[in-house]
Amino acid sequence: MRIGEVASRSGVSARMLRHYEAIGLVTPGGRSSAGYREYDADDIVRIFHVESLRALGLSLREVGQALDDPTFAPGDVVADLAARTEQRIGRERALLERLRRVADSGPGDWEQVLDVVALLSGLDSDDPSGRQRAALSGDVVAGEVLARAVLTERDLNVAGALRWALSRSGDDATDVLAAHLADDDAEVRRRAVLALVESPGESSVAALRSAVPDSDPGVRSRAVLGLAQRGECAVVPELIDLIVDGVADVDAAEALAVIAGENADEIVGGLVARLGDDAAVRRRIAQALGEVGGPAAVIALRGLVDDHDDGVAVVAKYLVRDR
Structure with missing residues (x-):
């Protein structure tokens, strides 16, 4: 042939x-x-x-x-080919993710594309200081890029810089952050809530509300405290829960004091109702009553002056005397 x-x-x-x-x-x-x-x-x-x-x-x-x-040995060749293919797919996935991140930033011209690429290169650095410098560069407004970066950042200093940059970017990345409130990884959910707390505007409030029932104490406490910072009185029961559970109880007591106002008596009533038999809980509630203040709080503290737990009694006496 x-x-x-x-x-x-x-x-x-x-x-x-x-x-x-x-x-x-x-x-x-x-x-x-x-x-x-x-x-x-x-x-x-x-x-x-x-x-x-x-x-x-x-x-x-x-x-x-x-x-x-x-x-x-054909088996060795096939195994090597599989490994090389996985590496190639990994590189292509990384490229695809980068292209999506550039697209998400909504660049209007080639100069903005290059700026976003430079930002991504900085954020992908293995050196935390390099990632922090990229986050603080202030040259690129790319809210979604920053939001996706903050969700994966493990270094606390870099994460803080990313949240700061995100809050100043002018872009509303609430959808990106809110979507990760359902992530299986509690750490990712915590990062999302922290970024939402520092995000300006009303769009993040609904997202924070959705995180209040979260099973993770860190996510739940950050969401509740974030809403309290915005004057959301509806989270008073959840703030009291934090105090009783000993989760961010000092912050929760301070938040109750900030939003007390005309609701002080109701808040004091809610705290007193949770005194219970646990001395540690009663100490935390006594301290919270001291933060909230007002006549009703003083009366409640006087009722704890003779508490059978010395720690509770000492705290109550000091707070009553301080008032």
């Missing part, structure tokens, strides 16, 4: 068949009387073997080794 017919039937071009012959990969078994290449059945089989191995990703050198070396 001549080269033209082989090319037609196999789908391998005549040019590639000549190349295979030149490098000794597939050598025709004979020549016609006129000097034309003649491929026999074994040659055709070898061509299909070559093409099959190339389809797996082997180089022509590796194909020749696989076909001619009896000690060649």
Whole structure:
């Protein structure tokens, strides 16, 4: 079978068949009387073997080794190909993620694209100080880029810089942050809540409200305290829960004092109702009553002056005397 017919039937071009012959990969078994290449059945089989191995990703050198070396281990080649493929897919996924992050920033021209690429390069640095410098550069307004970075940042200083930059970016990245409040990783949810607390505007309030029932104490406390900072009186029961549970209880007591106002008596009533039998809880509640202040709080503290727990009694006496 001549080269033209082989090319037609196999789908391998005549040019590639000549190349295979030149490098000794597939050598025709004979020549016609006129000097034309003649491929026999074994040659055709070898061509299909070559093409099959190339389809797996082997180089022509590796194909020749696989076909001619009896000690060649195909399993090792396949494992190596799988590893190389995974690396290539990883690089392509990283490129795709970067392209999406650039697109999410909404660049209006090529200069902004280059600025965002520079920011991403800085945020992808292995050096925390490099990531922090990128976050504080102030040259790029890219809220969604910053939001996605803050969700994965482990260094506390860099995370703080990213939240600061995000709050000043002018972009509303609430949707990006809120979407991660359902993440399986509690640490990611904590980062999202911290960023939402520092995000200006009303759009983040609804997201914080949705995080109040979170099962993680860190997420829940950050959301409740963030809402209290914005004057949300509806979180008073949750603030009292934090005090009773001993989770950010000092911050919760201070938050109650800030939002008390006309609700002071109701807040004091809520605290007194949770006194219970645990002395540690009563101490925390006594301290919270001292923060809230007002006549009702003083009356409640006087009721704790004779508490059977010395720690509770001492705290109550000091606070009453201080008033």
